[in-house]
Amino acid sequence: MPNLATALQLKLSAEEYDKICQVLGRTPNFTELSVYSVMWSEHCSYKNSILQLKTLPKTGSRVLAAAGEENAGVMDIGDGLGVAFKIESHNHPSAIEPYQGAATGVGGIHRDIFSMGARPIAALNSLRFGNIDLAKTKHLLKGVVKGIGNYGNAFGVATVGGEIYFDDCYNTNPLVNAMSVGIVKAGKIVSAIAAGVGNPVYIMGAATGTDGMHGATFASEDISEGSEAKLPSVQVGDPFMEKILLEATLEAVETGIVVGLQDMGAAGITCSTSEMAAKAGLGMDVWLDKVPMRQKNMEAWQILLSESQERMLFVLEKGKEKAATDIWDKWDIPYAQIGVVTDSGLVRYFMHDECIGEVPGESLVLGGGAPVYVREQKEPAYFEEIKKFSAAEIEVPSSQKTVIEFLLQEPVIASKRWVYEQYDSMVGTDNNTTNLPADAAVVRVKGTNKALVVTTDCNSRYVHANPERGCALAVAEAARNIVCSGGVPIGVTNCLNFGNPYNPEVYYQFANAIKGMKTACEMFDTPVTGGNVSFYNQSEDGPVYPTPTIGMVGLMEDINMDRFSMHFQQAGDFLYLVGKDVEDFACSEYIYRYHGIKYSPAPYLNLAEEKQLHDCILALRGTNILRSVHDISEGGLAISALESAFAGGLGFTLHTSADMRTDMALYGEAAGRVVVSISPERNADFQLYMQTCGVPYRILGEVTAEEVIINGEHIGTVAALKALYDGALEARL
Numbered sequence: 237m238p239n240l241a242t243a244l245q246l247k248l249s250a251e252e253y254d255k256i257c258q259v260l261g262r263t264p265n266f267t268e269l270s271v272y273s274v275m276w277s278e279h280c281s282y283k284n285s286i287l288q289l290k291t292l293p294k295t296g297s298r299v300l301a302a303a304g305e306e307n308a309g310v311m312d313i314g315d316g317l318g319v320a321f322k323i324e325s326h327n328h329p330s331a332i333e334p335y336q337g338a339a340t341g342v343g344g345i346h347r348d349i350f351s352m353g354a355r356p357i358a359a360l361n362s363l364r365f366g367n368i369d370l371a372k373t374k375h376l377l378k379g380v381v382k383g384i385g386n387y388g389n390a391f392g393v394a395t396v397g398g399e400i401y402f403d404d405c406y407n408t409n410p411l412v413n414a415m416s417v418g419i420v421k422a423g424k425i426v427s428a429i430a431a432g433v434g435n436p437v438y439i440m441g442a443a444t445g446t447d448g449m450h451g452a453t454f455a456s457e458d459i460s461e462g463s464e465a466k467l468p469s470v471q472v473g474d475p476f477m478e479k480i481l482l483e484a485t486l487e488a489v490e491t492g493i494v495v496g497l498q499d500m501g502a503a504g505i506t507c508s509t510s511e512m513a514a515k516a517g518l519g520m521d522v523w524l525d526k527v528p529m530r531q532k533n534m535e536a537w538q539i540l541l542s543e544s545q546e547r548m549l550f551v552l553e554k555g556k557e558k559a560a561t562d563i564w565d566k567w568d569i570p571y572a573q574i575g576v577v578t579d580s581g582l583v584r585y586f587m588h589d590e591c592i593g594e595v596p597g598e599s600l601v602l603g604g605g606a607p608v609y610v611r612e613q614k615e616p617a618y619f620e621e622i623k624k625f626s627a628a629e630i631e632v633p634s635s636q637k638t639v640i641e642f643l644l645q646e647p648v649i650a651s652k653r654w655v656y657e658q659y660d661s662m663v664g665t666d667n668n669t670t671n672l673p674a675d676a677a678v679v680r681v682k683g684t685n686k687a688l689v690v691t692t693d694c695n696s697r698y699v700h701a702n703p704e705r706g707c708a709l710a711v712a713e714a715a716r717n718i719v720c721s722g723g724v725p726i727g728v729t730n731c732l733n734f735g736n737p738y739n740p741e742v743y744y745q746f747a748n749a750i751k752g753m754k755t756a757c758e759m760f761d762t763p764v765t766g767g768n769v770s771f772y773n774q775s776e777d778g779p780v781y782p783t784p785t786i787g788m789v790g791l792m793e794d795i796n797m798d799r800f801s802m803h804f805q806q807a808g809d810f811l812y813l814v815g816k817d818v819e820d821f822a823c824s825e826y827i828y829r830y831h832g833i834k835y836s837p838a839p840y841l842n843l844a845e846e847k848q849l850h851d852c853i854l855a856l857r858g859t860n861i862l863r864s865v866h867d868i869s870e871g872g873l874a875i876s877a878l879e880s881a882f883a884g885g886l887g888f889t890l891h892t893s894a895d896m897r898t899d900m901a902l903y904g905e906a907a908g909r910v911v912v913s914i915s916p917e918r919n920a921d922f923q924l925y926m927q928t929c930g931v932p933y934r935i936l937g938e939v940t941a942e943e944v945i946i947n948g949e950h951i952g953t954v955a956a957l958k959a960l961y962d963g964a965l966e967a968r969l
Contacts, residue, residue: 309765735779
């Protein structure tokens with residue numbers, strides 16, 4: 237019989253082994269220990285994070301499915317429709333097999349959406365890589381981008397937005413976060429529940445193989461030199477199977493006989509059967525030998541733990557199964573009844589009529605009997621280095637042209653055209669997705685004038701410098717991007733990427749980032765509807781920067797009236813800064829990259845001022861006063877103005893305040909600021925409005941035909957500067 241040594245090999249602690257013995261009232265067998273090892277892994281149980289996550293706001297008037305209730309959050313968008321959305325990580329698989337790691341991350345997050353009865357309409361991603369000049373980084377980047385593009389393009393859902401950052405801390409451990417957004421009809425949301433004693437349980441989709449073995453456990457340990465030996469932990473995806481899986485699933489849902497439904501992600505059959513049974517407070521008998529397999533002689537524990545992709549678990553109404561199976565036959569998709577709902581409260585696993593495992597479902601799951609911990613916190617030692625930062629010691633550059641040309645070619649700032657051209661941003665849309673440049677992606681809700689405004693945001697260097705403020709900055713930027721596109725922020729999903737939680741400094745980062753997220757989400761009335769915690773993002777080199785990626789959804793009631801664009805439209809238009817001028821360039825790309833200063837404080841943030849700015853901008857929708865709106869983020873005011881110039885093919889003149897250091901004014905990344913352009917005909921209207929709204933503003937300059945001139949210095953033509961910006965990433969790769 238397995239003993240403590242076996243449990244430890246399966247990454248269970250001695251304390252957890254004792255708890256399993258107490259729950260079962262006996263010594264567990266190997267199959268049962270394997271089940272507990274994946275279900276009590278960090279990846280499945282959230283045992284080191286759940287108490288922190290419970291402090292986040294998750295209620296609101298629009299919430300239809302709150303955090304932790306279902307596979308994804310759902311928000312009411314009116315007209316009998318809801319938006320389902322979620323973001324998750326696939327970091328460890330992507331680190332050792334970037335193509336399949338990223339591809340299956342995309343597939344998995346889409347399944348979370350359509351398993352709720354929603355049709356995915358948009359995908360986004362948030363990516364982090366190491367030094368772009370390293371051969372390994374280039375290999376990982378190319379593989380991840382190809383995996384995302386090939387899977388999403390073949391599956392038929394547009395990839396509409398995302399972000400990419402580069403930093404040495406990600407050299408070994410890249411971050412690959414994928415987000416899916418879907419639309420569901422009111423009353424059609426499907427729950428991940430195994431209700432109704434006697435109801436049949438079906439597996440539907442691809443056959444089960446040995447790929448993805450112990451994937452959840454693999455995701456709950458540090459990356460090391462031995463990680464490549466765990467290549468079988470990486471799943472293999474098939475986007476064409478996923479496409480028919482989507483259609484067959486949604487058609488089955490329309491029959492009204494689907495009692496419960498869950499996709500098979502981490503921990504495979506083990507997770508879906510135990511979670512669905514536990515949610516209903518019931519049990520389930522599962523016949524593993526009935527599972528369609530693509531490899532012979534698979535052992536019971538392998539069938540249970542396999543994370544083979546493109547599989548779903550259905551609970552159907554007894555006696556009405558044919559309505560669903562006829563649909564699956566039509567789509568020529570494999571299925572089999574592998575179980576039945578019972579009133580035992582136990583999940584029992586059988587192999588050729590022999591019971592090879594019997595565990596209380598409730599004991600396995602998050603929110604049930606899974607262990608819960610709060611780890612030790614300690615303020616990071618590097619905070620002492622941050623305190624030493626002195627702006628006065630930074631020399632003001634004599635030429636802004638030199639700085640701007642440098643920043644435009646930095647991979648974090650430079651155009652990501654090389655990446656997004658590999659993604660199909662129009663497939664499945666009705667040509668209203670990305671035809672206007674904006675700070676966030678705008679996706680029309682078919683059959684209505686509504687649009688969803690979606691974005692992913694996080695500057696992990698800010699979070700590293702100050703976890704609480706840095707995470708609040710991520711929420712603020714996401715909301716600002718949505719507002720600057722014409723949407724009202726309504727909800728958040730998050731992907732929390734951190735190092736090893738047993739490291740007190742890492743846990744300090746995590747706990748304080750949650751505090752910042754809570755405060756900011758409350759300010760913007762954006763409840764957190766769910767997401768993903770990804771710990772153990774570290775290697776022998778140490779942890780990655782704390783990266784709490786924010787996926788945010790906004791709503792635009794009338795795309796024809798409310799939409800803003802970021803591009804300059806006409807020479808002679810006035811340029812204004814809206815928001816508070818702040819003398820702060822700490823933690824900016826300018827300080828970090830141009831001056832090579834690693835440690836400096838997080839940028840300025842005042843959430844009340846930020847919210848006032850948002851309200852000010854949103855009040856101007858439909859007035860035609862604002863020709864363009866673009867937020868200020870990485871690279872500061874100078875880069876923001878240039879991005880609007882590039883989008884419109886026009887130049888500008890710009891003057892900074894005589895009361896501020898030039899480099900602070902141009903390159904500082906303080907939050908709560910946007911650049912707008914105003915036609916001369918509406919300039920008086922704009923000024924009159926701004927005098928009443930209470931938000932600071934000042935004239936910057938004006939749009940010109942082609943030259944870029946800053947404080948009288950000729951920086952170059954917009955065409956020449958755009959060529960640097962557009963070609964920098966491809967040249968480095």
